[in-house]
Amino acid sequence: MTTRTTDQYIICPGCDLLVEEVQPTATHTPVCPRCQRRLHRKRPDSVRRTLVLSLTGLLLYLPANFASLISFNILGSTTSSSLFQSTLSMFDQGEYLVGILVVLTGLVCPFMTLSLLFGVSAGLYLGWKKKWMAVFLHWYQHLAEWAMTDIYLIAVFITIIKMNHTAAIEYNIGFFCFIMLVATTVAAQACIDKSLFWKKLDKNTINDRPKIPVLTLAQTGKEAGLLLCQSCHKINRLPSGTQQEKIHCPRCGEILHLRKENSIDRSWALIVTALILILPANLLPIMSVSSLGRVSKTTIIDGIILFFQGGAYGIGLIILTASILVPLFKVIGMALILISIHNQWTTWLRHKALMFRFIQFIGRWSMLDIFVIALLCALVRFGSLSSVDVAPAALYFSLVVLCTMFAALSFDPRLLWDSAESSQNP
Ligand SMILES: [Zn+2]
Ligand SMILES: [Zn+2]
Structure with missing residues (x-):
């Protein structure tokens, strides 16, 4: 009987369809014929580029x-802040939960992702195949989404534009280093070919990879008795019998599930929580500005209206999109997908799969407003002349962002296709 190895196949992580492995080229990126998800993209010279960029980022x-980022000068008095100080500004004001979130996403996760990328690419460059490298790559994949320096940089620009009319702004060394840091981080993340990295780290050499009979395509991994690791995308054989204990991926250590456990219930719970929290996040003030003894509290919407009234339509539109439209889109989109699964709707499946990938992609951008407030709180400290403080909605808004991001993480998009299939073959 003719046999093949499992890595001659790909299982689509978005819909579980079994596809023959096709190597990507510079002009052709293989996509899943069912859900249109990109399966493997060509990243030339991936190891060396990732190594150089992650090392530059770390330096x-x-x-x-x-180092000091920017300085504001109002009527002769000057304040300046580094990015580190601005991440701590929420703690100064007693908003510990928001503070932890800002420190994790703005400071800790960016450092972790760069260090992990550097470690694994340096190891591969030296030709090593160590266990810790797989652990590093595994953690990198989980943390990359939470490293938000790119969003923080946009927040810095918005803060500058917001204060442009009120204060004289001076750009310091930290500002230029930060722009370069974001550029190298984004480039390093774009250069890593995860599929290639995982193949290089695989303990099984080409000759001792598990053999399987030739499979008919156009069936799912589940139907073919195969189980995809959602972290490193290794194809494993489905264990026989009904074993209750958890199985770990032999390559990356991730717990393997045929489908994520309680995915729909967890996603529903998080979406409903987010929907409830959207109300206080938008109705309560998010920021309080005191100027010459007068205190004015503004909600997210007030802030957007102020930008539009001041003629800064572009910034107004960015904040409107990141703070109001994105969270609403995430909640409504996820609810629609979950209702669709519940009712086993078979129409618009590809569009719903695309919408889910878009929800995953935009999820983190809602943190923009929180970063702007952190920067303003750190920089606008002019005593009785002018100061900015955080207000209660920041906490509710951060929780909305967390709930929607975790809802997307908890959801298993393969269930969308499972439910459509079971309605067609009852
Ligand atoms: Zn697919
Ligand atoms: Zn794995």
């Missing part, structure tokens, strides 16, 4: 985060 990390 820039200290000056970018700890």
